[in-house]
Amino acid sequence: MTHHSDLNFLEDLFLHTASLCLWRFSPSFELEYSNSLTVAPLKNIFTLSSSFQYMQEHFSEKNTPVFLFDDLFFLWAAVPESVNDSLHAVYLLGPVFSSTTSDSYVKEKMDIQNMSVKSQKTLLDIIEQIPVMPTAFFSRYICQLYYTLNGISLSTDQICMQTQTAMPVAHTKKEEASAKHDSYFLETQLLKNIEDGVLFSNFSSLFASAQIGLMCPGDPTRQKKDEAISSTTLFTRAAIRSGVPAETAYNLSDYYIQSVEAARTITEVIQITETMYSDIVRHIQAIRQSTATSSLVRDCQAYIDSHLTEAPDFEQLARELGYTKYYLTTRFKKESGMTISEYLMSRRIDYAKTLLNNPYMNIQEISESLHFSTPSHFSSVFRKLTGMTPTEYRKTLH
Known part of the structure; x- marks a missing residue:
């Protein structure tokens, strides 16, 4: 059975640090509680969607958490609470966006759902308050909630995913x-x-x-x-x-x-x-965003982008483009607002973020692959441009 003090603490933590709301459903999937300030419209969106049916079917067979995607564009996570191997309650986390959502797409989906103008306005107001949270981050909150509810540790790869939209039984x-x-x-x-x-x-x-x-x-x-x-x-x-x-x-x-x-x-x-x-x-x-620059600067940027793991030769590049290195660097700074070296470092750090997703590469290997003199130099530049060290950034990913 849930330790209510721990659950209350976790609920406040989720709400005030991640704007993540909690919903509690009974074993018969009746809504019993929510700390959302917009319960009615969000409840209607979820319970009238195929996700609600999928959630019921999922917990009739399994007792593991599951990601759910409703018929509009929201991401939810359903987490079971079990007592004596029986379903005692289902806690729903969400909604969140897994990526940034454009207004035009939101309006298109609402039109498909035949929502009234008043309902659309209400939903658009709600959307402004919904957090954007990649599934990798969302998974951590799910694991914490599952442990609080059941006293059992859960790894992120044990979280299921809604693999198909629920369909009527009779279909052609x-x-x-x-x-x-x-x-x-x-x-x-x-x-x-x-x-x-x-x-x-x-x-x-x-x-x-x-x-x-x-x-x-x-x-x-x-x-x-x-x-x-x-x-x-x-x-x-x-x-x-x-x-x-x-x-x-x-x-x-x-x-x-x-x-x-x-x-x-x-x-x-x-x-x-x-x-x-x-x-x-x-x-x-x-x-x-760089289309406002001249072809000369774009060619230089393309050269840098394709030589991030090499030591680029700007003297040679300038000669190939038919200019002196001084003219090239001056023109680049004037149009892009940064020096060639600053652009190179910026793009290398962007690429480093991609490499940090790979758990099999350590910091030194990444530093060497991007031609930083030392791992400490790499860490210093990374922190200057991102506000955190490579190790701290990697922790936010995993």
Whole structure:
């Protein structure tokens, strides 16, 4: 049975440090309590969605926490409390966004749901208060709550994921076939958003519930890995079409494919794919923000981006572009607002953030791969640009 003082403390901690609300459902899935200030509209969104049905089906078979994605764009987590191996209560955490959500996407989803103008206005007001929290971070709160409720430690790879949207029992063969392959329109829209540098809201939900063909029957983890690799290939091509240097895009692709292959669970695969997706979109956003600069400066930036793990020769670059090194560095500073060295360090630190996601690389290896003189120099530059050391940053990821 739950220690109520511990649960109350955890509830306050979640609410005041992460704006994370707690909901309690009875074993028959009746809402008994919530500390949310907007209970009615959020309750309606969740309980009327397919996630509510999926949650009931999940706990009829399992007693492990599960990520849930409702019919709009919210991410939730359901955590069971068990007494004598029987379901005593279900605690719901959320909602949160797994990535930044655009207003246009929110409005589009509300139109699809045929929400009234008044309901839309209410929901848009609520959305401003909902935190953005990647699933990797959200997982930690789930583990803490599960331990408080059951006195049992839980690892993040034990958290289940809603793998499909609940469907009516009676459906046609045509619907079954369409469920096996993502909508071509959805794929086209997703790739267009990537090329435009716009984060697609609820990406984790889309990828978790998608099935790009039946590539590996009988092995769901291998199936999801193959889907992730296919997505990485598509996203890499979209990045190159958007102006990301091919070498940069392929380096990212290689890293994330290796990370996917090293993953042990479906949850890990989804988290890695979500990170890959956000990383590629950030690179495209950076390219688009630099379009105001001249082709000379863009060529210089592209050269730096493709030589982050080398010692770039700017004398040689200037000669190849037909200018002196002095002219190149002066023009670069005037248009970009930073020196070439500052830009190089900034891009290396951005790439270091990607490498820090790889638990098999230590700080010294990352420092050496990015041509820092010493690990302490790398740490000093990293802290200057991010406000934390590489070790502190890695802890926020894992």
